Amino acid sequence: MSSDKQNNVKEMARQNGIVQPLLTDFYQITMAYAYWKSGKVNDTAVFDLFFRTNPFHGEFTIFAGLEECLKFLENFYYSDSDIEYLKQTLPATVEYEFYDYLKDLTCKDIKLSAIEEGSVVFPRVPLLRVEGPLIIAQLLETTLLTLVNFASLMATNAARYRMFAGKNVSLLEFGLRRAQGPDGGLSASKYSYIGGFDGTSNVLAGKMFNIPVKGTHAHSFVTSFSTLDDIHSVSLRHADCSRQCDFLKMVLESRERISEILDVSPDEASDGELAALISYAQAFPSGFMALVDTYDVKRSGLLNFCAVAIALNECGYRAVGIRIDSGDLAYLSVLARETFKRVAEKFDLPWFAKLTIVASNDINEETILSLHEQGHSIDCFGIGTHLVTCQRQPALGCVYKLVEINGQPRIKLSQDVGKVTIPGNKEAYRLFGADGHALIDLLQRSSEPAPEVGQKVLCRHPFQESKRAYVIPSKVEHLYKVYWNEGRICTAPKPLAEVRDRVQSSLKTLRQDIKRSLNPTPYKVAVSDNLYNFIHDLWLQNAPIGELF
Numbered sequence: 001m002s003s004d005k006q007n008n009v010k011e012m013a014r015q016n017g018i019v020q021p022l023l024t025d026f027y028q029i030t031m032a033y034a035y036w037k038s039g040k041v042n043d044t045a046v047f048d049l050f051f052r053t054n055p056f057h058g059e060f061t062i063f064a065g066l067e068e069c070l071k072f073l074e075n076f077y078y079s080d081s082d083i084e085y086l087k088q089t090l091p092a093t094v095e096y097e098f099y100d101y102l103k104d105l106t107c108k109d110i111k112l113s114a115i116e117e118g119s120v121v122f123p124r125v126p127l128l129r130v131e132g133p134l135i136i137a138q139l140l141e142t143t144l145l146t147l148v149n150f151a152s153l154m155a156t157n158a159a160r161y162r163m164f165a166g167k168n169v170s171l172l173e174f175g176l177r178r179a180q181g182p183d184g185g186l187s188a189s190k191y192s193y194i195g196g197f198d199g200t201s202n203v204l205a206g207k208m209f210n211i212p213v214k215g216t217h218a219h220s221f222v223t224s225f226s227t228l229d230d231i232h233s234v235s236l237r238h239a240d241c242s243r244q245c246d247f248l249k250m251v252l253e254s255r256e257r258i259s260e261i262l263d264v265s266p267d268e269a270s271d272g273e274l275a276a277l278i279s280y281a282q283a284f285p286s287g288f289m290a291l292v293d294t295y296d297v298k299r300s301g302l303l304n305f306c307a308v309a310i311a312l313n314e315c316g317y318r319a320v321g322i323r324i325d326s327g328d329l330a331y332l333s334v335l336a337r338e339t340f341k342r343v344a345e346k347f348d349l350p351w352f353a354k355l356t357i358v359a360s361n362d363i364n365e366e367t368i369l370s371l372h373e374q375g376h377s378i379d380c381f382g383i384g385t386h387l388v389t390c391q392r393q394p395a396l397g398c399v400y401k402l403v404e405i406n407g408q409p410r411i412k413l414s415q416d417v418g419k420v421t422i423p424g425n426k427e428a429y430r431l432f433g434a435d436g437h438a439l440i441d442l443l444q445r446s447s448e449p450a451p452e453v454g455q456k457v458l459c460r461h462p463f464q465e466s467k468r469a470y471v472i473p474s475k476v477e478h479l480y481k482v483y484w485n486e487g488r489i490c491t492a493p494k495p496l497a498e499v500r501d502r503v504q505s506s507l508k509t510l511r512q513d514i515k516r517s518l519n520p521t522p523y524k525v526a527v528s529d530n531l532y533n534f535i536h537d538l539w540l541q542n543a544p545i546g547e548l549f
């Protein structure tokens with residue numbers, strides 16, 4: 001087996017243990033019993049899973065969570081202890097044959113069609129279409145929603161950070177400590193990576209999903225050292241030979257020289273901080289990355305870092321960079337870059353000017369945009385709280401609605417037109433313009449022929465009669481593939497790295513004005529003329545006619 005395949009198998013095998021049939025709302029099980037009791041065991045249904053509004057005041061969403069949905073279908077069965085628990089929890093009047101029915105239940109008769117994971121998606125276009133026996137399709141509702149909602153929200157949030165940070169900056173996810181519990185933290189790491197982050201500090205996510213694990217060190221490492229006497233050993237082995245260097249002496253000498261260049265007195269710098277940086281460098285001479293804001297970036301952190309980095313260079317190692325975690329990140333990063341440039345010039349070490357500058361501390365979308373406007377020298381953002389808690393919008397509102405029962409369309413009416421469901425079994429197509437950009441998503445009845453390249457197609461707003469347009473597509477993408485059918489995965493979900501690439505390639509198909517931060521242009525989602533008439537006929541059939549006296 002190729003190592004790619006092995007990795008794929010390994011990834012697929014990793015089902016989050018908490019995802020199981022009882023991870024659902026109680027009403028799914030009570031409904032299952034009521035369906036069963038009312039003779040609906042052989043009824044077949046079609047459910048659509050979709051959202052109504054894009055998150056974060058944006059006009060696009062990234063669809064994620066499909067692979068986990070497939071693992072859920074694959075492993076769906078009620079264990080003996082699940083059945084035991086349900087017997088204790090449901091009323092004693094529930095007939096015992098229902099538990100026998102549940103015991104044999106699997107997803108073998110379910111068919112799941114979905115949009116490719118990592119694609120940009122839009123309101124009202126179903127992300128998943130679930131077809132099969134009514135009872136089992138109903139029982140899947142809550143778990144599928146919980147698997148798609150947070151995954152898609154998180155991937156969208158991360159993709160937005162990626163977009164606004166730009167290509168030249170790397171992004172690290174540092175959020176585990178602030179996430180909504182352990183499972184929220186793990187999912188956040190996974191879907192941040194899909195959305196375009198370059199690495200995570202979350203070690204378990206690294207192991208489970210093969211995400212690069214990255215990090216620096218905390219303030220506590222610095223504050224645990226008080227004086228130079230705290231240094232355990234003064235020496236460091238030279239990179240090229242077994243010779244031991246008197247590392248402490250070299251650091252102190254370079255600190256003297258650098259203090260003149262930077263016009264900062266070594267007396268102002270913290271010796272405790274220097275002891276900490278020396279100790280970290282001795283532990284990781286080839287990966288030295290230091291936190292420099294514990295006491296004072298300008299007067300202590302930068303001087304101490306440069307002193308250790310120059311001494312490391314004399315021992316044959318190249319330092320990696322610094323992290324700044326407080327203060328004015330624009331000003332301090334520019335100051336750090338100027339400092340590195342001056343040292344690079346004086347010591348004739350061009351690489352020193354390009355040392356990595358990581359910034360962290362409550363970073364969000366606005367901070368990144370503002371820092372870009374101000375000008376900064378940051379190479380990498382470490383982002384926790386705002387990213388993983390999706391502070392700007394903590395939930396995506398995907399819903400799961402019945403659109404067909406036993407071949408008959410179903411519509412859910414609402415005073416709020418936006419909440420009226422689009423009935424029937426449908427197909428979704430993305431129509432592209434001549435310049436390669438996506439123009440519109442078109443929903444049609446499944447019985448209609450697919451739109452064709454070069455052929456004029458009438459696209460209608462689902463609820464506003466006067467809003468319509470003819471589109472002549474240059475390319476037509478059928479959005480659904482069948483992923484699960486006849487009890488097995490029939491289209492293998494892509495490995496994480498490919499889903500991550502898909503996010504970027506899919507985002508490229510969107511016009512810039514749809515992706516901008518402030519007042520983005522909405523992307524159009526339309527229905528065919530046939531589907532429009534079908535919706536509105538059914539609407540009239542189902543809407544009661546009021547009487548006025």
Ligand SMILES: Nc1ncnc2c1ncn2[C@@H]1O[C@H](COP(=O)(O)OP(=O)(O)OP(=O)(O)O)[C@@H](O)[C@H]1O
Pocket residue numbers: 325326327328329330331360361362363364367370371374
């Ligand atoms: N140049 C900047 N422009 C806009 N926002 C910034 C800039 N520099 C930092 N910030 C943000 O401003 C906030 C500053 O945080 P805060 O007021 O807690 O101060 P602090 O620097 O962290 O102080 P402390 O030393 O107490 O940690 C953070 O959210 C940070 O991301």
Ligand SMILES: O=P(O)(O)OC[C@H]1O[C@H](OP(=O)(O)OP(=O)(O)O)[C@H](O)[C@@H]1O
Pocket residue numbers: 174175177178325360361362363382383384385386
């Ligand atoms: O700010 P976030 O985006 O959530 O990123 C993660 C934060 O976690 C770490 O310290 P922590 O916040 O635990 O302590 P500190 O604020 O005192 O640095 C790190 O230094 C960041 O500040």
Ligand SMILES: O=C(O)c1cccnc1
Pocket residue numbers: 174175201214215216217218323360382384
């Ligand atoms: O490695 C880091 O620098 C890190 C990790 C988690 C949270 N804050 C920072």
Ligand SMILES: [Mg+2]
Pocket residue numbers: 361362
């Ligand atoms: Mg903090």
